[in-house]
Amino acid sequence: xxxxxxxxxxxxxxxxxxxxxxxxxxxxxxxxxxxxxxxxxxxxxxxxxxxxxxxxxxxxxxxxxxxxxxxxxxxxxxxxxxxxxxxxxxxxxxxxxxxxxxxxxxxxxxxxxxxxxxxxxxxxxxxxxxxxxxxxxxxxxxxxxxxxxxxxxxxxxxxxxxxxxxxxxxxxxxxxxxxxxxxxxxxxxxxxxxxxxxxxxxxxxxxxxxxxxxxxxxxxxxxxxxxxxxxxxxxxxxxxxxxxxxxxxxxxxxxxxxxxxxxxxxxxxxxxxxxxxxxxxxxxxxxxxxxxxxxxxxxxxxxxxxxxxxxxxxxxxxxxxxxxxxxxxxxxxxxxxxxxxxxxxxxxxxxxxxxxxxxxxxxxxxxxxxxxxxxxxxxxxxxxxxxxxxxxxxxxxxxxxxxxxxxxxxxxxxxxxxxxxxxxxxxxxxxxxxxxxxxxxxxxxxxxxxxxxxxxxxxxxxxx
Numbered sequence: 349x350x351x352x353x354x355x356x357x358x359x360x361x362x363x364x365x366x367x368x369x370x371x372x373x374x375x376x377x378x379x380x381x382x383x384x385x386x387x388x389x390x391x392x393x394x395x396x397x398x399x400x401x402x403x404x405x406x407x408x409x410x411x412x413x414x415x416x417x418x419x420x421x422x423x424x425x426x427x428x429x430x431x432x433x434x435x436x437x438x439x440x441x442x443x444x445x446x447x448x449x450x451x452x453x454x455x456x457x458x459x460x461x462x463x464x465x466x467x468x469x470x471x472x473x474x475x476x477x478x479x480x481x482x483x484x485x486x487x488x489x490x491x492x493x494x495x496x497x498x499x500x501x502x503x504x505x506x507x508x509x510x511x512x513x514x515x516x517x518x519x520x521x522x523x524x525x526x527x528x529x530x531x532x533x534x535x536x537x538x539x540x541x542x543x544x545x546x547x548x549x550x551x552x553x554x555x556x557x558x559x560x561x562x563x564x565x566x567x568x569x570x571x572x573x574x575x576x577x578x579x580x581x582x583x584x585x586x587x588x589x590x591x592x593x594x595x596x597x598x599x600x601x602x603x604x605x606x607x608x609x610x611x612x613x614x615x616x617x618x619x620x621x622x623x624x625x626x627x628x629x630x631x632x633x634x635x636x637x638x639x640x641x642x643x644x645x646x647x648x649x650x651x652x653x654x655x656x657x658x659x660x661x662x663x664x665x666x667x668x669x670x671x672x673x674x675x676x677x678x679x680x681x682x683x684x685x686x687x688x689x690x691x692x693x694x695x696x697x698x699x700x701x702x703x704x705x706x707x708x709x710x711x712x713x714x715x716x717x718x719x720x721x722x723x724x725x726x727x728x729x730x731x732x733x734x735x736x737x738x739x740x741x742x743x744x745x746x747x748x749x750x751x752x753x754x755x756x757x758x759x760x761x762x763x764x765x766x767x768x769x770x771x772x773x774x775x776x777x778x779x780x781x782x783x784x785x786x787x788x789x790x791x792x793x794x795x796x797x798x799x800x801x802x803x804x805x806x807x808x809x810x811x812x
Contacts, residue, residue, distance in 0.1 A: 351376060353398050357408065361388045361417070364447050366772075368435050368801050372396075374406065383408055386503065389439055391417030419443050424477065425515050432502040432509075433516070434799035445470050445795060448803045452771050452793045456807075460775030462782065466790040471659070473652050476798040477515040481556045481627075481650045485511065485525055487532070487539035487549035495539070497529045497552060508539075520594045521554045524565060527587050528552055531580070540570045545606055548572045555640065556594065557627040558650040564598040564625040566616075566642045571605035581620050597621045600642050616642055631657045631685045636713050638681070644705050645678050649796045656767070656794050656804060657685050660740065663765055663792070663808050666690045670737035673761075675725045675752075680706030680718075682740060682767075687718045694736075695720045696728045726752040729759075738763040747773030753780050760785070764809040769796075771805050778807055787812050 359372035370388040374381045382405040388394055393415035400407035423437040436444050449470045456462040473479060488508030490496045498511030510529075513522055532549060540547040553566035567580065584599050599620035605613045624639040627646070631654055640646050647653035660682060664672075666689040674683040677695030679702045687693045687710075695718065697703050703722040710718050721728050726749060739761045741748070747770065748756075756764065764786060768774035782788055792806040 351398060351401055351406070353401070355398050356411070357383070357396050357398065358414070359383060359385075359394055359396060359408075361385065361390050361392045361394065363390055364451075364801075366451055366801050381406055385410055387435070388413075389417040389419050391419055426513060427498075427509060427511060430501055430509050431498075431511070432500045433514075435502075436801060437799040439799075441472075441476055441798065444798065445472055448795060448801075449793055451801075452791060452803060452805050455771040455775045456778070456788075456791060458775075459772055460778045460782075460788075462775070462778060462788050462791075465788040468790055468792045470793040470795055470803075471652075471655055473649070473795045473798045475651065478518050479651065479798065480516045480648050481558050481646065482648050483514065483517045483521060483554050485552045485554070487551065489539065495529075495533055497525060497532070497549075517554060518556060518594070520563060520591050521556070523590055524554055524563070524587055524596065525552060527583060527590075528567070531583050535576055535579070537576075545570075545608075546572075548574065550604060553642065555625050555642075555646075557625055557640075559628045559630075560626050561594045562597040562622075562625055563594050564600070564640070564642065565596055566600040566602055568602045568604060571603065571607070574601065574603075577601065577619055584620055598623070598625055602642065614643075629654050629657075629681070629685075632661060632689075634685065634688045636684055636688075636709075638679075638709050639705070639712060641701075641705060643701060645702060647681065647796070652794065652796050653681070656796070656806075657682060659792055659794065659806055660765060660767065661686060661689055663790075663806065664738050664740075664763060666738075671734045673729070673732065673736045673739045673759075675729065675739065675741045675756075676743045677706060677720065678702050678742070680709055680720060682742060683718055683720070684709060684713060684715055686740065687715050691717060692734065693718045694732055694734075696725045697722060698724055726755065729755050735759065736761045738765065740765050740767070742767040745770040745773065748777045750780065753777060757781065757784050757786070760811070762811055766807040766809065767804070768807070769802065769804050771803060774805060774807060778809070781809055785811055 361370045361372045363371045365371050370385045372383045384407045386409050394410050395412040396408035398408045486508050491507045496508040496510035498509045501507040501509040538547040540550045551568040555564040584596050601617045603615045627638045670690040672693045674695040677683045677697045683693045683695040703720050706720045786809040789808045794804045796804045
């Protein structure tokens, strides 16, 4: 049989691959070829259409399910078949955890050459639904060119799936989004077209204080004139009457102007309520308050973030006399909690806005044994003169550059704790650390995003 893109193939899915793919095997001309599929679970028997032919593997799209996997369950979300969001929602949660744990182990072994360490059992998320504290819903049109506000449709780059009931944030979030959708349609407001730089509606951001029960709504529009500020305020007041446990306490209008040859400008205007969204978090019997601005980064899963920070502090076994560096500290959540258990913390972060939030939150909690530094970690770390007893690293998905790794190693810190949302780049970096002065003692995966393939991992390094 000659393989071409019109060739239908019948397969049994063997395993899951990251990010969000599945793997089957096809015997062709006595060779066993790997087939990467766009969806499916282990045990699914499927028909597929080849989409790409390479020397050692194929890529294919599932066209029909012949027999379902025994691991498959009925998804709770009514939008599951079309939405590009929670793609593992049809997989038994215990099995999600198993596959995530296995992915961390395989990645650390194959990309990081890590073998003699303890892989701890993944920390599950108690709530598999309604766990997010922030959602961004896009305005646009669906496949049938109907007005939509929701999430991107599965396998379609530009189409927006209209969402009626999202299970990611809260019931209050659904009420807000649906009411604003009706409002926009009644006012004949047009979604923004990125290709033509025309239209008004860009995005709707809804942020929640999971522990404070307050909500911040950010209505993002283009450069075009918006004549309905008062009407929007009245709408939010009407929505608050419908909400039960939570209330919208902040309403922002954000205007994003894009002009060819000019820098994109973002203008925020508070229309209603408080400037910030207050939130509280508790870690190991310590509680802190946080002021969250519309554009602030804050871990999207508040409850699970508390577990993450607790694991970081427990892993370091702080006695109260240590000097700790927190690289890529962001808005300072890890730094601030760490400061409660040690002598001094230095946090370095490139984003000026994030550093501003970190300093503000340190003042809010009257934490003085902390210093935040705005700048590139690779450049700024050399200016720290106090020898660290521990270094915390929480970089973006791209990981670290080798120059920074060399500078970190040069400090001879007894402990390094590397937090990552991308085990692949983490494993790559750990290989360099462990080829030099360090050894990986343990890895602790944490499930921050149930029903998705995303995974957070803590790697704890000690000097050899």
